[in-house]
Amino acid sequence: MLSRLVFLGLVLSPLGSFGALPAFLEKNCVECHDADAKKGGLDLTALKSDLTDAKSFETWVKIFDRTANGEMPPKKKARPDATQKSAYLGDLSALLFRQDASRIASQGRTVERRMNRFEYENAVRDLLQAPWLDLKEILPEDTEAFRFNKSGQALDVSHVQLQRYLTAAEEGLRSAFISSVEKPDGSTKRHYARQQGSYTGKMKFSEFNQSPERATFPTLGFTGQPDVRRGDTKISVGKSNPKLRDEEGVGVVHGAYEPVEPSFSTFQAPADGRYKLKLCGHSVWVGPGKPTGKGPTRWYIPDLDDISKGHRPEPVTVYALMHPRILRRIGNVDFNPDVTVNELDVVLKAGE
Incomplete structure (x- = not known):
């Protein structure tokens, strides 16, 4: 009698047992999800009823969610009896909650995991006080679970991972020690905006640079220099007049984006290390475009000579x-209407 009671309990399980599916699934689901049809890659006849198996548990959770939300069976199919559906989902949810509670009690809510490659890189940077280190590319790409690369379900450890971690650690130590040994002599050098081709090149209009709002323009203090912009005068007075040279500037009327990205290409860090950058500049006001007689005034087009x-x-x-x-962001500064000198204490890699 006892064995019969146990047998009946298993047959009535919402997961099925002994090769038999619950009546609710047999009636409403197995037609599309058996070994032959296997729609959506789901074969209910082969699905394990062992909820301690992580993949099986995940599949049963999906079955519950899709059924509870009315996604399954599809709307074109006959709708299941509401009472039977409610009873089946109630039994299934009880089993799922019970198994989840058991797992949490024995393993905790969070699965132990290794650091992903971004976390490992940041950890080594902090330990060696070398924020310029690039180590993540040495490590294999992290797998994802639920579109997150920090999930313990996805961050497994293999012999390949261990070997790459050792290689990355050696590279980090080597780079940090070499940087501390090969410290260059301290020196100060000034770089002018008008020495930079990425600043002055955009002053000239061409097939690839036809819009004033995308162009750079020369300034002398708080005024424009139409003659310099037209090319009638040299781009800079150079060393012949240091005081006037300090007032020469190059302006832009928009936020920089890829086609117009001014940079100080005359400077490159000679070695990994800490550098002090001083950026000198000020904000200006650019007047609106003037009437051309060929249509309405295009006030939104800047007049690069009206500064x-x-x-x-x-x-x-x-x-x-x-x-x-x-590109690696190293700081933010504000330039005021008056001449402003902003100082940044940054760490640069050799060649940046």
Whole structure:
């Protein structure tokens, strides 16, 4: 009698047993999800009823969710009896909750995991006080679970992972020690905006640079220099007049984006290390476009010769550039209407 009671309990399980599916699934689901049809890659006849198996548990949770939300059976199919559906989902949810509670009690809510490659890189940077280290590319790409690369379900450990971690650690130690030994002599060098081709090149209009709002323009203090912009005068007075040279500037009327990305290409960090950058500049106000007689005034097009003192501070984001065009944000500064000198204490890699 006892064995019969146990047998009946198993047959009535919402998971099925002894090769038999619950009546609810047999009636409403197995037609599309058996070994022959296997729609959506689901074969209910082969699905394990062992909820301690992580993949089986995940599949049963999906079955519950799809059925409870009315997604399954599909709307074109006959709708299951509401009472039978409610009873089946109630039994299934009880089993799922019981298994989940058991897992949490024995393993905890969070699965133990290794660091992903971004976390490992940051950890080594902190330990060695070398924030310029690039180690994540040495490590294999992290797998994802539920579109997250920090899930313990996805971050397994293999012999390949261990070998790459050792290689990355050796590379980090070597780079940090070499940087501390090969410390260059301290020196100060000034770089002018008008020495940079990425600043002055955009002053000239061409087939690839036809819009004033995408162009750069020369300034002398708080005024424009139409003769310099037209090319009638040299781009800079150079060393012949240091005081006037300090007032020469190059302006932009928009936030920099890829086609117009001014950079100080005359400077490259000679070695990995800490550098002090001083950025000198100020904001200006650019007047609107003037009537051309060929249509309405295009006030939104800047007049690059109508320059005056700025009305407000302008924020600027500073990036370090490593070829081929790898950008790394190193700071933010504000340039006020009056001449402003901003100082940044940054860590640069050799060649940035």
